[in-house]
Amino acid sequence: MDILNIHHVIRHRLSRIETNNFQDKSGCSINGIQSFLFEEGIVRNLDDVEKMIDKLGTIQDYRGYPLQLGIYGFNNFPLSDKILRMKNVRFEFPYQSKPIHKLVSSEPHFVEEERNLIENRFSYLGSSYGTVDIEDWDCFEMDNEGHLVSVVTSWRAIIPLSNESIEHLSNFPHLMNLDIILRFVINEESITNLSLLSNLRKLSINFERDFQQPEL
DSSP states (O other), rough: HHHHHHHHTTTTTTTHHHHHBOOTTHHHHHHHHHEEEHHSSSSHHHHHHHHHHHHHTTTEEETTTTTEEOOOOOOOSSSGGGGOOOTTTTOTTTTSSSSSHHHHHHHHHHOHHHHHHHHHHHHHGGSSSSSSOOGTTTTTTEEETEEEEEEOOOOOOOOOOHHHHHHHHHHHHHHOEEEEEESSSTTHHHHHHGGGGGOOOOEEEEESSSOTTOOO
8 A cells, every 4th residue: 555545544534444455453464565566576466476475585474474575586677766765674685796775776876974984994895896886785785865774794705893893883873784794803892882883773793613702
């Protein structure tokens, strides 16, 4: 259902009739995910939806509707720009070499302040890429306003977990997802200032080797 329609019908005397078409008894949208998949061209019919839900990599809620979808072999790009406006939804296309903002549109570009910070402090992450344009590096993702929202490093390009690196990352006010690989902890202080990343919603740390450090 279009957001404007929702805004309208909940104030209309017949709103219950209208919204019941899109909600279950808990008030959750049951058709929203299907509508989205059709609008984006990810599926063409209900059979495609069923095939997708049955695939590995799909997580379903108590009603059987997907919370996470495994989408493979999809190449109908560019996607709608509204994907970049979804604050609490993360899309992953694991077999694509470009970050999500490039799969949606060539716009926007990084805001100048954040671009300068990436180029000055995190340029070493681009050593494994064949381009100097940081907007083509799939370790970075931006939102529709050009702010960095996600950093996902690889085994070839690792951000050290240190006071300095965390302080630099804290200068990205919209950073919500950080996925890093840990080879070693420099010192115990490197653990404490993760609190500087106040807007972080998801933190993933992969350990390259086993080590004993109960504080972590």
